[in-house]
Amino acid sequence: MLALGPVDARIAAGEFVVIVGPSGCGKSTLLRLVAGFAPPTEGAVLVDGAPVAGPGPDRGVVFQQPRLFPWLNVRRNVEFGLRTTGVPKAERKGRSAELLELVGLGDAAARRPYELSGGMQQRAAIARALAPDPAILLMDEPFAALDALTRERLQEEIRRIWQATGKTVLFVTHSVDEAVFLGTRILVLSRRPGRIALDRSSELPRAADPHTHPSFLTLREEVAAAVRDAAA
Structure with a gap:
């Protein structure tokens, strides 16, 4: 059974891209392909124009469990x-x-x-x-197992770290709120086999708390609606 359908996305250096979508849509599979843990059955994953042939020091990975x-x-x-x-x-x-x-x-x-x-x-x-x-930080639902308060604190921390380091971040989550809070760009995947159902850049300010911006709720509802439609 295919986990992912055709996915075509270009990610610029320094972007904080969050992937969100229904369970089983291929979010973690996409992250593993970028990490080089598995090869794509079709197509290619390129980093700086070179095909990904396996894990490498240019891509750091943070899993759901600290390990x-x-x-x-x-x-x-x-x-x-x-x-x-x-x-x-x-x-x-x-x-x-x-x-x-x-x-x-x-x-x-x-x-x-x-x-x-x-x-x-x-x-x-x-x-x-x-x-x-690493030039790229890959994060596979890194806060999912944490309590709500700790999760909020670490969301703020990873934003601060991203701003301090300028890394390119690819972040997988099930949480729409987390996606809107963190992402400078949000990709919503459809149900399996996953395809890009929404590719939305975020204009929320990153120097302050995005929750306080008037457009936060509007963007949150747009992403939530896309996730609901993608799961239908």
């Missing part, structure tokens, strides 16, 4: 990819310290994952994904 190594402390979890690629110890230490400050875990470097809350673990996972300095 931290429980036997390593937070700093060593963040440094893991750098260590396996031969980055010198002093450089690893400086990079991990910088990223842990960026995600608000500067005082938790020596702690083990089991000593952290779910939200803090996901912050560590984001820092680990950013450690190799």
Whole structure:
């Protein structure tokens, strides 16, 4: 059974693109194709004009679960990819310290994952994904397993991190509110096999809280209607 139909989208550097749609429409499949975890059965995925042939350091991935190594402390979890690629110890230490400050875990470097809350673990996972300095950050429902308050806080954090780093972000979610809050561009996929049912750029300001903008509710309703139609 096909997970995705023909999908044709060009994503510019620095965009925060959110993919939303009904369950089973191929959102995560599309993200895995970009990550290089699986090849497309037809067509191609290109990054900077080159076909994606597998995972690479130019694409960092954050999953729904943090997937931290429980036997390593937070700093060593963040440094893991750098260590396996031969980055010198002093450089690893400086990079991990910088990223842990960026995600608000500067005082938790020596702690083990089991000593952290779910939200803090996901912050560590984001820092680990950013450690190799990827051009693209791929996020597959990273806040879905968190309570509502923690989810809201991390939404604000990922907006701040995106603004600070200028990364290109491709973010999968089931939440229309999350999509409208985060995305500079929103792609709505139809039910399986997923196709692009709506490709909508967002003009909401990113320097302030988008919830306060008069157009927030209008855009939210437009995206919600597109999701409802896509699921029909």
